[in-house]
Amino acid sequence: DSGVTQTPKHLITATGQRVTLRCSPRSGDLSVYWYQQSLDQGLQFLIQYYNGEERAKGNILERFSAQQFPDLHSELNLSSLELGDSALYFCASSVETESTEAFFGQGTRLTVV
Amino acid sequence: LAKTTQPISMDSYEGQEVNITCSHNNIATNDYITWYQQFPSQGPRFIIQGYKTKVTNEVASLFIPADRKSSTLSLPRVSLSDTAVYYCLVGFSRDNYGQNFVFGPGTRLSVLP
Numbered sequence: 001d002s003g004v005t006q007t008p009k010h011l012i013t014a015t016g017q018r019v020t021l022r023c024s025p026r027s028g029d030l031s032v033y034w035y036q037q038s039l040d041q042g043l044q045f046l047i048q049y050y051n052g053e054e055r056a057k058g059n060i061l062e063r064f065s066a067q068q069f070p071d072l073h074s075e076l077n078l079s080s081l082e083l084g085d086s087a088l089y090f091c092a093s094s095v096e097t098e099s100t101e102a103f104f105g106q107g108t109r110l111t112v113v
Numbered sequence: 114l115a116k117t118t119q120p121i122s123m124d125s126y127e128g129q130e131v132n133i134t135c136s137h138n139n140i141a142t143n144d145y146i147t148w149y150q151q152f153p154s155q156g157p158r159f160i161i162q163g164y165k166t167k168v169t170n171e172v173a174s175l176f177i178p179a180d181r182k183s184s185t186l187s188l189p190r191v192s193l194s195d196t197a198v199y200y201c202l203v204g205f206s207r208d209n210y211g212q213n214f215v216f217g218p219g220t221r222l223s224v225l226p
Contacts (some may be wrong), residue, residue, distance in 0.1 A: 002156065006157075010153060033214065035214075035216075037143070042217075042218050042219060043157070043200065044216075045213065045214040045216075045221075046214065048211060048212075048214075052115035055211045056207075056210055056211025056212055056213065056214075057210065057211075058213055058214065090156050091161070092156070097211045098204060098211060099145075099149055099204075100145050100146075100147035100162060100202050100203070100204045100214065101145075101159055101162050102159070103159070104149075104156030104157050104158070105154055105156050106154075106155060107154075107155075107156055113143075
């Protein structure tokens, strides 16, 4: 158990809909990272937050957004969903501002039908 | 363009040493190199991280040559339970906006009895 909790574990929704994925980081970790994993694109960095503020952006679509709340949990919002958004979405957390040593959650598997 | 490459797959036998190499040509002076292990339906798990020369922990070693354009993960005496996908990750520095965390495509290691 990495200490990072993601909910829900599975999500099935229709095209055009909007969903919210939730992540609770390890106790004491201030940084949260979101990644998308799909068969054709592999693991792609989406966005990072540190102590409530956006720190870095990767390949995040404009239809996607995220935030980190004062209690440090984070949410990833995906809107106007398309079939191609079906993927595993991982959240990771670390103590440091920028770190490649992070702890990953079990992921949320999103299926868009 | 920040990019990491690695072999798609490797086979080994139990008890052998396995070396997996990752290329990261555009790495900057202060960028760290990290390796992760991933089992099916789980999030990536941190193995080892390094900056230069050699790093060793209880499960692996990481070798980084002087030019830092590649790195090699070494797994001593693999067992069947080491069958997994192994990813390298580099946090590429950017001038204006945090790091870009780029995973390699992953190397699927199959350990045979």
